[in-house]
Amino acid sequence: MEIKEKIFDVYKIRNDFPCLKRKIRGKDLIYFDNAATTQRPKQVIEAIKEFYENYNANVHRGVHTLSYEASVKYEEAHQKVAEFIGAKGMEEIIFTRNASEALNLVAYSIGIHELEEGDEIITTLMEHHSNIVPWQMLRKVKKIKLHYVNVLKNGTLDLEHLEKLLNKKTKIVAFTLASNFLGTITPAKEIIKIIRNKSDAIIVCDGAQAVPHIKVNVKEIDCDFLAVSGHKMLGPTGTGFLYGKKHLLEKMEPFLYGGDMIFEVTTEGATWNELPWKFEAGTPNIAGGIGLSAAIDYLNEIGMENIENHEKELLEYALRRMREIEDIEIYGHKEQDALGLISFNIKGVHPHDIAGICDEEGIAIRSGHHCTQPLMRHFCIENSARASFYIYNTKEEIDVFIEVLKKIKKYFSK
């Protein structure tokens, strides 16, 4: 622990991120929009460059050297992701463009082929639109029922409500490991126990916010699927992945059809390639996968525990300082475990103005509905501002942010 703590030097880490050197209208960039997408370290950018400059080729196809090298690296990327989340091996990891595509994969492959009229799906009011809209699609085309688990006033899931909704007709339960609006980390192990007790449902976890920030182990929580965004954990844009239990992936129908995903094609039909390639039709985002692999190396080098501790410190500090401001309303963050992410409003100030003025001071924060409209409606708010932290953020940056918020409060509140 001693040694690990020494390795975590936020100023050294910052040096690895070229974009953090940007000036915005002459001011130092303060990047607090990490829940949307993170910055990338030079190690990731270099890995992508290295691929394009030294072994650029298609994967799985050629006997030539470049193709072989690219294939090895691309497969290794799957293996690294598998180890990172505690999966059995790369056959359980499917690369996608983002977390949304990973959730759609499950909705199409299982939903379309295996659900029947009258079956039930449970999601929650806490979800990102990505973990709601695909299930609504199934409701429409398969005539299934869709239920939403309530969110309590303190910003946690109502587990008693979940228990009541579960029954033998429940075929899929999809819930997030952490909320991108409230910051709340959901008690996944406990939730999954409840589900398994009362149904045989397939359990789909949205790890888009959790996996970049806290240690997630799929064996420990025992989910069936996990959807993750690579671009929210230092990886390139256009990357994400789906973890699925091998025995489920084996019997599932493919999602996209075409090249690379087949074993053999005749004019009569086709048989499917082995896992995970059965679910990766066409030429994949090879450079992206290799970049994601470098991002995971980077996170492992720092250590997820250190990342968690650093963000916890930032969160506690930011909450304490923000609460100094009169008339600020902070959503969530009551007692529960939470990510370094704070959604808030200042009374009498439109969140768009908060984000706009922060931008003038070089601070990048989000404003809007954060793709969680049902949740926001549940809390009777239309939009909010949101600041979200990552490994390279500092208390000094939070101090600058607080000063700007105080000025906004002073001059803009009616």
Add this chain to the structure above:
Amino acid sequence: MIEEIYEIILDHYKNPRNYGKMENPDIEYEGGNPYCGDEIKMQFKLKNGVIEDVKFSGRGCAISQASASILTEYLKGKKIEEIKNFKKEEHLKNLGMELSPVRMKCALLAYEVMRIALFGEEEIGK
């Protein structure tokens, strides 16, 4: 700093001019910006080709609301012929500050609503 840059905007945001609704307007139009939820409605009373009265109502960020207030001040008493040549750049100048491209949409909402109200649907997206 903030208070200086935003001087005119803040003045109009906190004390909007011509805010409210009128009975029996000759023309009215309402527009919104779904991305950020800004909404502006403008109502006009016309007489002999002149804007006799104008009112706006709506909700949204300071820029969108102040911009509407500033615009109504400019419009009141002007000939419609004259307004026809009133460019959006001139309206932006009246706001008294440089806007980043992202906030331009907020600032131009009222202007667009006015153009559509007075000069018709073909103004949409101009």
